[in-house]
Amino acid sequence: QVQLVESGGGLVQAGGSLRLSCAASGLTFSSYAVGWFRQAPGKEREFVGAIKRSGGTIYADSVKGRFTISRDNAKNTVYLQMNSLKPEDTATYYCAAGSAPYNIYYSDYNEYDYWGQGTQVTVSS
Numbered sequence: 001q002v003q004l005v006e007s008g009g010g011l012v013q014a015g016g017s018l019r020l021s022c023a024a025s026g027l028t029f030s031s032y033a034v035g036w037f038r039q040a041p042g043k044e045r046e047f048v049g050a051i052k053r054s055g056g057t058i059y060a061d062s063v064k065g066r067f068t069i070s071r072d073n074a075k076n077t078v079y080l081q082m083n084s085l086k087p088e089d090t091a092t093y094y095c096a097a098g099s100a101p102y103n104i105y106y107s108d109y110n111e112y113d114y115w116g117q118g119t120q121v122t123v124s125s
Contacts, residue, residue, distance in 0.1 A: 002026035002114045006095055009119030012085055016123070020080040022095030022116055029071055033100035034078045036069060037109055038091035038121075048093070050105035051078060058105050063089075085123045092118040 008020040022034070035050040049059040051069045059067060068081040078095060096112035106112065 002097075004095055004097060004114055004116035006093065006116040006119040009093060009121045011122045011124065014085060014087055014123055014125050016085050017081070017083045018085065018121060020082070020093055020095075020119060020121070022078045022080075024076050024078075024097065027097060027114065029076050029078055029097065030073050032097040032114075033105050033112075034069075034071065035096045035098065035106060035109070035112055036078075036080045037094045037096060038089075039094070039118075040091040043091075045094070045109050046091075047107040047109070048080070050107070052103055052105045053100065054103045056103065056105075058107075060107075082121070085121075087123045087125045090121060090123050092120050094118045 003025045005023050036048040039045040049069050051057050057069045066084045070079045095116045097114045098112035
């Protein structure tokens, strides 16, 4: 059974940092594209970024230069390092895994097969 578990969310002041983790069991992250999404109350789920099977990363314009995605194959964990946080980054953050060719990522959440339960990030001004 596949399970993705996010952790690391919390309350932080604007300008601060958080690192989210997404640990997988039942699948090997290096064989999947892994995406991070977020959803704020009353808003649609938004693509944050993704790491391809190749290890290449892609980010939404709203987080580019502030957020970094990485993968630890030994721990089968993907990370989302978030720096220079802004109040508008407040949301529930989700990781997701999807089958994809080696150098492909997906920004459409419908392309992902497995999802974590989400972790709340709140940025105070």
